Amino acid sequence: MQLTSKRLNPPLADWKGRVVWILGGSSGIGRATAEALYAQGARVIVSARQAPPLREFVEARAGCLALPLDVTDAAAVTSATEAAWAHAGKPLDLIVYCAGHYQPMRATQFDLAEAQRHWAVNYGGALHLLDAVLPMLLAAGNGHLALVGSVAGYRGLPMSLAYGPTKAALNNLAENLYLDLHKWGVGVSIINPGFVETALTAQNSFTMPALIRPEEAARHMLRGWADGRFEMNFPRRFTRWVRLMRCLPDAWYFSAVSRITGA
Template structure:
């Protein structure tokens, strides 16, 4: 792509692997695959595209993480920590690359109806279609916001919960788990 198009203007890192998983169900190969897909693939993509963007002084990176990266959630034993790492990576990329003229965007969707969320056996609040998620991402990019999170009524609730002291956060999570 770099050769055929004389550079890349926008790269969206959106690969993901997810299986509902509890800590006592860990299998090394599954863990490796999820980390390779969700986190390491972004580093490989950065290696392939970032030097060209920096040389041109233009271009944008979009990292699709998840609200599962806001805090430790049940069933996300490997998925959640990889998405938390992407949130951290997007923050540091913004700090380091934005002054050089590059755009960096972080996308934190809630539940989107995909083959990945089809594995969930629980009710997913505010479940969106892929089309609605794509529209939310495009709106966020058009506004130039660093973090694009949706649906807002759900993401605001999780952001608020992540600010609670651990004692209260764990009690709230337990109530949610007991109800499902």
Template sequence: MTFPRLLPPLNPPVDTWQGCRVWLVGASSGIGRAAASALHARGAQVHVSGRNAQALDDFVAAHPGARAWPLDVRNTTQVARAADRVRESGPLDMMVFCAAYYQGKSIADFDLQDMLEHQAVNYAGALGAIGAVLPAMLREGHGHISLLASVAGYRGLPRSAAYGPTKAALIHLAETMYLELHGRGLGVSVVNPGFVDTPMTAKNDFAMPAMIGPAEAAHRMILGWERGHFEIHFPRRFTWPMKLLARLPFRLYQALVRRGTGT
């Protein structure tokens, strides 16, 4: 059963992926790789980037027509060069920033270099990718930028002092970009997943409720783009409670989080 849309979509819905040029930055593994595979299956012209050149080569071998551009998101020269190569085949329809670095550490084990590494990959890396594609998109009046953030960016959480703020920054950035770029013909979206079974979450030693697989995450992302959503969050059985928690006064929020996490 389908229900009538009460409000217009915030972004232009994607009617077909056939022939769309999509560049996924951070597609060596996890959600990025799954999304690249799913988009390729739908007929998109997929370009993948990441640090693991072998993983990218393996992806291209398994997905005829896909192109790979290895890079380190901390190196803006490499990112800009890859963006130029992607555009050689024509205007870019979408750039998806999926690259992430994660270490779940207590703030009591403060490690400045590790915290700065989170900033360099998760936030500054996104800025580099945006800067590499935005000027051309503005000239063309066409294109969509999607940032992979996290529900960890909604509010402060235990053992998330390094990771959480970078995702909060991406959410804030996406909102600002939308407000400024929507009127110029560009789409902007932010993806806030809960727990997804990836090499990154495999590091965790705590319970991860409502975990889903990368293929399901990719399906939810693509469905969100197709429907023109600004925020794409999943799985709803986990993200809606997190949204409700995030709106509570801090006194109540901290009590519930501490009880739920045992901190």
């Protein structure tokens, strides 16, 4: 298959018979994506720390599986990976790392334990997943690995001292993974949403421009996988400007962000 600048991965459009594992699938973007994929015919495995919403999801959906999981526990991630593969009965078609932790933070109220919690969930958990799934994906020679980042990872933003660096790390990680894995037939994508209405963003005390529902985020993600995209950022009416601001000289960027946010 010839891949274009837009289509950097084999497209995932027909979900009938496919098996998807979503880590962070109990609420928000992860839950909405699980529901959208199931509606398209996929069998969906959902993982998160909280078991009740996972059970509620699978009880109403045949062929799905709940795997309660703390992504900061490496051994638990390995065990869950084995269980997911056994349930699928074949290599997984898509693995989505959507587990996330967010607490607004400024340097003037720095909290080391909270910052470390961000790293453990948002980035360390992704490494635990890679350790468990990469040998299986490489052996299969197919499958797709998606990481959910954020436009907060593009450049520094107010209140994002703990959160933003973890998402920046995921963006860099996804680029490295793509370079290493695409020749082996394994797809990689990074998803960078703007503001999505979830329990995490409900903590924000500021006005969030272009705020969207998780269901809209899921639709953007399914469209991106169908198009074979590497990066998805949405809603574009907001994220295209944030993305372009990465190219500004530092002095211009800091001035613009301070003026726009009042920081």
